[in-house]
Amino acid sequence: MVIVLAVLFRSPADTAVTIVGVILTALWQIGLSGYLGPDGLDKINGITPISIIVPVLLVGLTVDYSLQIVSRRREERDADPSRSTSRAVSTTGAAIGLGALTTALSFLTNLASPLSPIRDFGILAACGIIAGFFIMTSLVPAVRILGDRRRMFRGWPLRTRPVIDSIPGVRRLLVPTVVRCARHPKLTLLAVAVLAGAAVAGGINVNTEFKEDEFLPENSEVVQDIRLARDEVGGLSTTITGVVITDLEDPAAARALVALDDRLRGPGPGSGGSAPSGLEQPIHVVGVGGSTLVSLAAETVPNARAVLTQGSSDDLAELYRQVSEAAPDDFAKVASLADSSGNDVTIIPIQAYFGSDSDARDLYNASGDLWADGAPGNFTVTGAQINPGVTTNAVARSQTTATFITVLTALALLTAYFWRAHRRPLLGVVTVAPIVVVLMLLLGLMWVLGINYNALTALLTSLTIGIGVDYTIHFAHRYLHEREQGAPITEALTTTANSVGGALFGSATTTALGFIVLAFAPLLVVSQLGILIAITGILSMMAAAIILPCLLVLADRRMQSVPG
Numbered sequence: 094m095v096i097v098l099a100v101l102f103r104s105p106a107d108t109a110v111t112i113v114g115v116i117l118t119a120l121w122q123i124g125l126s127g128y129l130g131p132d133g134l135d136k137i138n139g140i141t142p143i144s145i146i147v148p149v150l151l152v153g154l155t156v157d158y159s160l161q162i163v164s165r166r167r168e169e170r171d172a173d174p175s176r177s178t179s180r181a182v183s184t185t186g187a188a189i190g191l192g193a194l195t196t197a198l199s200f201l202t203n204l205a206s207p208l209s210p211i212r213d214f215g216i217l218a219a220c221g222i223i224a225g226f227f228i229m230t231s232l233v234p235a236v237r238i239l240g241d242r243r244r245m246f247r248g249w250p251l252r253t254r255p256v257i258d259s260i261p262g263v264r265r266l267l268v269p270t271v272v273r274c275a276r277h278p279k280l281t282l283l284a285v286a287v288l289a290g291a292a293v294a295g296g297i298n299v300n301t302e303f304k305e306d307e308f309l310p311e312n313s314e315v316v317q318d319i320r321l322a323r324d325e326v327g328g329l330s331t332t333i334t335g336v337v338i339t340d341l342e343d344p345a346a347a348r349a350l351v352a353l354d355d356r357l358r359g360p361g362p363g364s365g366g367s368a369p370s371g372l373e374q375p376i377h378v379v380g381v382g383g384s385t386l387v388s389l390a391a392e393t394v395p396n397a398r399a400v401l402t403q404g405s406s407d408d409l410a411e412l413y414r415q416v417s418e419a420a421p422d423d424f425a426k427v428a429s430l431a432d433s434s435g436n437d438v439t440i441i442p443i444q445a446y447f448g449s450d451s452d453a454r455d456l457y458n459a460s461g462d463l464w465a466d467g468a469p470g471n472f473t474v475t476g477a478q479i480n481p482g483v484t485t486n487a488v489a490r491s492q493t494t495a496t497f498i499t500v501l502t503a504l505a506l507l508t509a510y511f512w513r514a515h516r517r518p519l520l521g522v523v524t525v526a527p528i529v530v531v532l533m534l535l536l537g538l539m540w541v542l543g544i545n546y547n548a549l550t551a552l553l554t555s556l557t558i559g560i561g562v563d564y565t566i567h568f569a570h571r572y573l574h575e576r577e578q579g580a581p582i583t584e585a586l587t588t589t590a591n592s593v594g595g596a597l598f599g600s601a602t603t604t605a606l607g608f609i610v611l612a613f614a615p616l617l618v619v620s621q622l623g624i625l626i627a628i629t630g631i632l633s634m635m636a637a638a639i640i641l642p643c644l645l646v647l648a649d650r651r652m653q654s655v656p657g
Contacts, residue, residue, distance in 0.1 A: 106237070275646045279643075384426070549619065567596070568642075
């Protein structure tokens with residue numbers, strides 16, 4: 094990142110002060126995580142594998158704030174550093190603040206996630222973004238004023254070279270692209286719509302299955318064993334836990350427990366028992382992997398099965414007392430009786446065979462049907478093979494909702510701002526639409542690359558909006574400023590591309606380089622997320638340069654065609 098900033102700024106002072114701002118932002122975020130953690134306000138659970146992404150994310154987002162301010166300062170070319178910096182902050186500050194607020198809100202939508210690490214990520218990222226906004230718009234400009242005054246005192250010229258000219262070819266590529274696309278907005282948007290439609294068509298097939306090896310070090314022996322079992326044997330045999338929550342002294346519950354125990358034991362090869370006629374062993378279940386309350390009672394108390402299937406509540410209470418006295422340690426391992434009626438718990442170790450990653454989820458979904466209809470209580474399965482897949486499924490559902498919430502939140506905020514500040518609420522839709530297209534393209538890209546939708550890649554929604562909305566807000570804000578100053582459409586687009594475009598290119602580059610290092614992470618899922626976020630930065634910049642100008646031109650034409 095230091096090298097990229099040095100190339101973009103061509104100024105050791107601007108590079109140094111930006112790096113200091115990034116470091117201070119990270120320190121603020123770490124400090125806030127301490128205050129909000131278990132030893133502070135206890136609002137988050139401390140540092141998690143997901144939260145380690147936050148500092149890298151802040152680098153890409155907060156660097157953009159500095160790039161925008163520095164780029165604008167160099168445009169002013171005022172002899173007084175205070176005046177040029179003040180104008181730069183005043184003209185870009187609204188866009189930076191609006192982008193920071195929208196980004197923070199998009200991260201906070203992760204509070205709707207069922208996973209606490211994702212909720213914590215949203216809180217920490219939002220806090221870091223707000224901290225970065227204050228640092229980059231206050232401390233950094235103040236330090237640069239002092240630095241410019243020192244240069245003037247020594248008789249050195251001030252830096253006025255545009256950021257876009259720091260990398261050869263960027264101006265020649267970016268500005269014509271913006272102008273040419275805007276000259277044919279409908280044709281450009283049609284091509285984008287076709288591409289987005291194709292991406293969505295493929296993205297519908299993105300796999301949501303949980304794969305355990307994605308969350309383990311790529312070269313570990315465990316991962317190799319899991320893959321060997323899949324390839325050579327066709328699956329994994331493992332023990333999961335069936336949990337029955339009911340009033341065990343209720344005769345109907347006791348009969349249902351016996352029927353469930355029989356059903357899980359057979360019939361079937363390797364089941365270790367046989368079930369009554371008409372009962373079939375559920376799919377993926379090989380048999381019962383150990384002692385259960387039913388088997389323990391049959392081993393320790395004569396006629397226990399008859400009591401379980403025909404006894405009264407008092408008979409059942411006496412049976413459990415006898416079993417607990419005869420085998421107290423074994424009884425404690427399989428059952429926990431409540432002090433009063435209701436909410437007793439008994440567990441059943443189940444030997445299961447999973448030929449694919451979806452088998453565990455299928456068994457979980459079907460487990461409720463194994464408990465007798467009308468019997469009090471319920472039955473479900475849990476375990477290391479069950480919980481992650483179920484969690485991934487829950488995350489996928491919650492993130493679908495969170496996506497709509499995030500988009501609607503950004504849309505409402507930007508619409509309110511543009512209506513209040515410029516009487517043009519349509520620009521709220523205009524600035525959000527390109528990011529929605531980026532989301533569609535990323536979905537299709539996940540399908541092409543074979544990347545699963547899991548608990549970590551589910552963060553991509555808020556990350557995409559958080560990264561991309563900054564780009565579109567800066568571009569739209571500067572274009573609107575030029576139009577309100579009387580510049581024609583083409584001139585306004587050219588000026589915007591020349592000024593904001595360089596900063597957007599630099600921000601996308603730093604974001605991509607910052608996250609691409611995660612591609613070398615030992616965990617496959619972290620590596621995949623790093624690649625996707627790096628691509629997100631590039632796609633968001635392209636959306637701001639290709640899609641947004643077309644929408645701005647169409648919005649301008651619509652406004653001009655409305656009388657009055």
